[in-house]
Amino acid sequence: MQWFLLILVVVVVLWVIGAYNGLIALKNQTVNAWKQIDVQLKRRHDLIPNLVSTVKGSMEFEKETLQAVIDARSKAMAGGGGVKETAATEGALSGALGKLFVVMEQYPDLKSSQNVRDLQEELSSTENKIAFARQLYNDVATKYNTKQQQFPTNLVAGLAKAQVAELWEIEDQAERAVPQVDLSLKPKPSA
Amino acid sequence: MSETENLFEQQAKNRRQTAVWVVCFVLFFAWLGFGGDAALYFGSIDAYGQAHYTVPWMGIIVTAIAAVLVWNSWRRGPKQVLWSAGAAELVNPQSFEEKQLVNVVEEMAVAAGLPRPKVYLVNDPDPNAFATGHGPETASIAVTTGLVQTLSREELQGVVGHEMAHIRNLDVRLMTTIAALIGVIVVLSDGMGRMFRGGGGRGVGALVGGRGRKGGGAGMIALVILVLWLITLILAPLITRLMAMAVSRNREYLADATAAELTRNPGALASALEKIESAEAPTTSIKRGTAHLCIADPLGRKANLKEGRLADLFGTHPPMPKRVIRLKGMAFQQAKTAATLPTA
Numbered sequence: 001m002q003w004f005l006l007i008l009v010v011v012v013v014l015w016v017i018g019a020y021n022g023l024i025a026l027k028n029q030t031v032n033a034w035k036q037i038d039v040q041l042k043r044r045h046d047l048i049p050n051l052v053s054t055v056k057g058s059m060e061f062e063k064e065t066l067q068a069v070i071d072a073r074s075k076a077m078a079g080g081g082g083v084k085e086t087a088a089t090e091g092a093l094s095g096a097l098g099k100l101f102v103v104m105e106q107y108p109d110l111k112s113s114q115n116v117r118d119l120q121e122e123l124s125s126t127e128n129k130i131a132f133a134r135q136l137y138n139d140v141a142t143k144y145n146t147k148q149q150q151f152p153t154n155l156v157a158g159l160a161k162a163q164v165a166e167l168w169e170i171e172d173q174a175e176r177a178v179p180q181v182d183l184s185l186k187p188k189p190s191a
Numbered sequence: 192m193s194e195t196e197n198l199f200e201q202q203a204k205n206r207r208q209t210a211v212w213v214v215c216f217v218l219f220f221a222w223l224g225f226g227g228d229a230a231l232y233f234g235s236i237d238a239y240g241q242a243h244y245t246v247p248w249m250g251i252i253v254t255a256i257a258a259v260l261v262w263n264s265w266r267r268g269p270k271q272v273l274w275s276a277g278a279a280e281l282v283n284p285q286s287f288e289e290k291q292l293v294n295v296v297e298e299m300a301v302a303a304g305l306p307r308p309k310v311y312l313v314n315d316p317d318p319n320a321f322a323t324g325h326g327p328e329t330a331s332i333a334v335t336t337g338l339v340q341t342l343s344r345e346e347l348q349g350v351v352g353h354e355m356a357h358i359r360n361l362d363v364r365l366m367t368t369i370a371a372l373i374g375v376i377v378v379l380s381d382g383m384g385r386m387f388r389g390g391g392g393r394g395v396g397a398l399v400g401g402r403g404r405k406g407g408g409a410g411m412i413a414l415v416i417l418v419l420w421l422i423t424l425i426l427a428p429l430i431t432r433l434m435a436m437a438v439s440r441n442r443e444y445l446a447d448a449t450a451a452e453l454t455r456n457p458g459a460l461a462s463a464l465e466k467i468e469s470a471e472a473p474t475t476s477i478k479r480g481t482a483h484l485c486i487a488d489p490l491g492r493k494a495n496l497k498e499g500r501l502a503d504l505f506g507t508h509p510p511m512p513k514r515v516i517r518l519k520g521m522a523f524q525q526a527k528t529a530a531t532l533p534t535a
Contacts, residue, residue: 036301117287125294128348132302135455140304 019153023160026144030165033137040129048073051119058110065103072096083166134168141165224253226420234413264371269323277476278311278333288339295348299355302453308332315476318467321484322354322363330358349460356449362442373431380427439483440509451521461518468511
């Protein structure tokens with residue numbers, strides 16, 4: 001009987017250690033995934049002045065579009081640290097940039113410029129990286145949230161100081177409506 | 192096997208199957224070494240039921256030699272693969288296409304949450320790609336110039352996502368390991384065969400010829416084991432290649448599924464695969480030994496295009512139409528779930 005109790009205690013202790021470490025690992029992964037988004041956002045902030053100064057001359061008539069990008073950038077750079085605020089301001093910046101790209105399509109001399117093409121590739125790649133970093137963050141954060149809420153891991157959640165991580169949700173309706181390029185030749189499923 | 196299987200079910204299934212294959216490989220090595228010992232053990236039992244061969248020398252020696260050889264070829268494997276394909280590292284991207292390729296690789300690394308692998312270019316007009324390395328930290332992705340030129344940005348992303356999936360799922364480590372194992376099995380079975388034909392022949396002769404004075408039962412067991420063992424020794428290189436192909440085939444489906452998970456765009460990879468397939472010319476710069484690493488069979492062998500038992504056995508890759516159908520099924524499911532997403 002004593003042996004049985006001892007084994008039971010050992011098993012429980014081992015399980016608590018395992019669950020605790022698992023939660024801590026997930027928490028750190030979530031923090032790290034968030035940092036990855038930050039890296040890409042900074043890169044975007046650094047690239048925008050370049051783009052603006054390059055296209056400014058050719059786009060005299062599109063002052064508002066350019067100004068919207070500049071404003072959105074400064075707002076995003078000043079924004080607080082919270083997930084929701086960052087998501088909102090950065091989402092607005094994505095929307096403004098998307099509009100600028102659409103407008104740029106109408107200027108043939110811009111489209112043919114190698115410099116602009118390189119910059120645009122650089123920026124749209126950064127946009128993609130932001131999207132992928134966000135995707136990774138949301139996946140990891142969801143895993144973390146599920147783990148700390150599920151029984152029996154939720155019993156250790158307090159011990160590991162686990163708190164529900166906020167997901168990066170797309171608030172901006174314009175960004176959500178970005179058209180997906182469908183490369184398959186199949187007729188679109190009518191869902 | 193239906194297309195409605197979702198991503199995660201497919202991954203789980205592929206992982207299970209692969210684990211079985213790896214266990215088979217280890218058992219195979221054990222049999223190659225200790226099976227010979229068993230034959231000698233039963234063969235050395237004399238009339239009094241006393242065995243004279245008690246220490247499994249062959250197993251110990253084979254294991255030791257195999258471990259050293261495997262370790263060596265495992266270490267040098269990725270470098271040799273890149274070298275034999277004539278891949279040059281893209282350190283300083285110059286043209287727009289090269290910059291785009293590096294960007295796409297970076298994007299996929301971000302999506303997978305991994306450090307960016309080294310990017311290599313293979314100067315070959317046929318579109319193809321492969322990944323190699325020991326793990327996510329030291330991996331490399333090689334792409335032919337033909338691939339960069341024929342595919343759109345999204346399709347390139349799909350293919351790079353497929354290679355990144357091989358890296359993230361530790362396929363590159365597995366394939367490097369298997370390549371090393373195969374090489375060593377070929378060398379060992381060759382060497383042991385030679386040993387038996389040469390000096391070892393007398394031992395075998397004594398073993399079989401001296402059967403009369405032994406306990407009949409043990410002698411029979413020894414003979415049976417010996418025959419089985421010799422058959423495996425001869426068939427080993429062929430069987431291991433078939434096993435490697437099976438592992439490779441399963442990994443392709445899994446990598447396609449993971450690429451879809453990374454890019455959230457299975458349709459682009461499907462159309463990339465169709466483009467790669469329609470460019471029928473074999474990738475001349477990629478040799479036979481590297482075939483199982485590529486996104487599509489570089490040799491353009493018929494076995495990979497057909498469906499059925501034979502293709503299931505001899506292809507390094509699943510039939511292209513099957514892969515495309517699965518991906519399009521995922522694209523369809525994605526569109527369906529996106530439309531019916533719960534709005535919390």
